Amino acid sequence: MGELLCPQCGAPVPVRSAAMPYAVCGHCQSVLRRTDGETVTRIGEAASLPFDVSPLELGTRGTTPDGLSFVVAGRVRWGWGDGAWNEWLLSMPGGNLAWLGEAMGQFQWLAERADLLSHPLIAAFAQGQPLPLGSVIEVDGRSYKATDVKHATCLGGEGDLPFPTPRDWAIDSIDFRESNGGALSVQRDPQGVSAYLGHYIELAALKPRGLRMIEGWTLPEALR
């Protein structure tokens, strides 16, 4: 794992995913942009993340459902009127990425699916149309139904990320669920729409190592 020095405060900034153009300094919350792998520019400051008791942290490792190893390289936290959720960026060998969504103590394994943007409902959503509760999108023969429609703002980020995480970044986020535990997440911001497909997953199924130690709690046996 490489390391950068924060141009703002001089603190070392570990690089967990060299493919990621952005990183947040863990010490002063500066948002840094990497170019050529060498040059680092400070482009802003992220909000510091509020304390939470997530079992994950930067550097947690594990195994994907396909058997690949991953490391948690970054996190974005989103807030909406009635709560907040985490999206953890997982970096895999070969520069592949996946996301682990964490809300209400449950996890969703998600990978970006650019091909879904041509779906008529998602294309219309990109044009500014609403994507209301109950909308159904068929993907690979399975029906995904919109169960959650939220307007959210970015509460901050940490680690290596594919995008900067400015404080005023607002998105429309639509969650779809499928009866076998499948999940589809469609997000829209002024720059465009992105779609992520995956499924609910138990933390233990990821065989995590290096989970965060939370004072007052011991790791359940199955996660040791």
Next chain:
Amino acid sequence: MSEEAKASRAKSGARAITCPSCGGTIGIKAAGYTVSVACLYCGTVLDVAHEDVRVIAEYHQAVARLDIPLGTRGTLFGVEWEVVGWLERSGAGATWQEYLLFNPYAGYRWLVGDEGAWHFGTMLTDTPVMVADTLAQWRGRGFELEDAPIQIVTRRVLGEFYWRVRSGDVVEAASFAASGQTLSCEWNDTETQWTQLIPLAPRQVKAAFTPPGAGPQPQDAPSRGWFARFWSLPFADRDDLVPMFGIGVIGVLASLIVMTALAGNGGGITAQTMVEVDGGTTHGQYGPLTISRPSQMVTVGLAMQTFTNKWIDVDLALVERQSHQAIHAGTTIQHYSGSDSDGDWEEGSHGATVEFADVPRGTYDLTIQAQGHSWHSGTQAADPAGSGSDPLAAAESPWGVKTAEAPPVTVLAMGFSAEKGGVDWALFWTVAGLILVLPIGVFLYRLSQGRLS
């Protein structure tokens, strides 16, 4: 936030807020997940989703005293849970309690208590599909609608929740059952939530969530002072132990004879049936059993072939042949074993006795319905689903992890006998205990005093 504040929060593992209504300090256990808190001191419901704490509904009430206080920790299925929230809900004329359990590594579960019956609830991420009006399908099995959907109202709330809770919340709800498992479905205009409910033995709940030093303790011997004073009465020194025991034993025998005579005796039914585990329901009808007295007791003894980590729900009914009046009774035969940090454990049994107390005169058939269920606790030695000994990967475990194939159906033999009469053993032992307590007490006391020669 300053680095120091951040460090101290990270260390304490909790966020604390001050109730704007009563000034009480409330520690938030599930920081980052918790959205609303009902103040432990005044009941005021607070919005804590954001840095600024806002009042949702203000109350100044004496907060409820809970059977399991918030903050209590207990271990179920190998995971330690903290009770972080409590709801009192009612619907269809009943009122019950729901405790929200939290572990940062395992998420949320529910502990639902309804008049001494307990269930462990897991929110489902793979949802049942309605295949008919009254039939839901989940993980390859059909679950029948139990009753017409009801409205559930949340009456009182306390503690912290991952949604914006408030008393007065109303949802529609229906429950679906198959072989002892229950799936509960709750919905409103925007959301549908399915929850798997697994029955828990009351003693499991008690063992897990009764903090040491709380609740009823094993009976201690009366204090020395009281004991000594009582036995310093004059009769205590007389050599009367043998007559005391003699009279006691005669009294016990007499009561046994009287009770046996009252109980009556006569022809019974003995038969055997087979019970599928995680399969269909066994139905059987056996008879006749004729009651010739105005009222009599009927005792049904059940004995199962040996098993472990399973429970058998048995519904019994005595149905009168002419009037078709039925007297119902039920029991659960359960046996579990496994090992945890305290070593190997085992609980339950392979048999049960069911008593029908006052059966009126008539000719009866005994009907039996039995359903067997396996408990995939993950700690059993041989897991039929082949998912190993990992409790987080057991089939239909409370963890909700799916496995590819359904376990094979196990069939267990169940023998039973129904006998008219039968002594009310509970009553007999009570009588015997009352008769013999005095001579035994005297004997023990003198033994402790070294006065027996």
